[in-house]
Amino acid sequence: MSRRPDAAARAAMALFSDAPRADRAHVRGRWWTAPFPAVEAELPPSGRVLEIGCGHGLFVAYAALRAPGRQVVGVDIDTDKIAVGAKALAPLGDRAQVSIGRSGHVPEGPWAAIVILDVLYLLPADEQRALLVDSVRQLADGGVILVKEMATEPSWKTRWNSFQETLAVKVLRITEGGNFTFVSPDTMADWLREEGLSVDVRPLDRGHLHPHVLVRGERTTTVAGTAG
Template identity: 40%
Template sequence: MERATLQRAQALYAGLSWRDRWHVRGRAALCPFERVADFVPRAGLIVDLGCGHGLFSHALALDGPERRIVGVELAAHKLAAARVAQSLWERPSPVRFVRGSALANPVAGPCRAILLIDVLYLFPPHHQERVLRASCERLERGGVLVLKTMDERPHWKAALNRMEEWLAVRAVRITLSEGGPFTFRSLAEWESLFRRIGFDPQAVRLDRGYYHPHAVVVGVRR
């Protein structure tokens, strides 16, 4: 995905409140969406679980018109923002947004890909595994699970990320959570869990040029 495509998606939010625009702009600047997009299939049903304001969902649709995107979000105000942005498409949008969560995915599938972009750290370990198993069941054989996460190394990046997430979730309350402690895993731990569930995994670091320990774990369903 080119940067210009992400900027086109950002432009869909021009009429929203300053707070929503600020949040979308910050996500675009701080998350390597363009690199994550390289792991998303170019066609088929793509489910973006915990899509937030829908920025990545819109960008993926602009980048690959043969994709059918379903964004799933629990927070009502974020879901509303995603739908307002959807209404500004100049052509029929291949994106739709529905209420739900990673634990209650309303899309039965079969899906070509399921995306979890900075979502699973909000859940305890047993719920993380539950989400991954349910996602595996909804994927077609050979389908892809794309987990965007934060690695535990280097330690200074991980510590900074934890501090920012505490502010966003506990203090400012930008993000909904179950209220428990954050759960981060090393890339090796994620790969081991993916294998146990039924994926062939590959972990890739994406943090070069960023002060967050961005990484992606891509699992192909066996």
């Protein structure tokens, strides 16, 4: 899938034209390094979509601009990014909103889709699993959960990714977090299967230096005592 920004991506990035220079650069960097189009392509064309750990909200804006029937909500623990993102996304009104979230909290569903894009590796493994389990509980029937993470192989790509994350989190401090825990996508898939989802794992690293991978889970049946 091409990394060249499509019309929705250009419009989403343009929303940040009045943001501080560092935030603008960060947002542009996210577009070029993360496979947003491949993740967006897995979203339903309409309905309520939640992104947990949305950063500035670039993906929130992109997903909303790609399909007018979506209402996309993002939450993040980083108050600075949310302040910049909320201002930038204001012209989109109810279609795309970001707000401050508490770590580990999943806003109430039912959600047609929940996206977690390059966030889980910042949490310990038990918190990653708890967040996924809580997310599944807030999915609508037929809803999907999309977890974009980094694969744990090939090793040269994971080494490059660890180097870059160390720079972002520990040196430049542009991402909230402490240590990294890269859980294998197959383990995440098993966690989701144990919650009753139908799951597949798709490599998205072709043409990318980073070992991007998507874990896609779909809730096909009602789980007793859960939302939906």
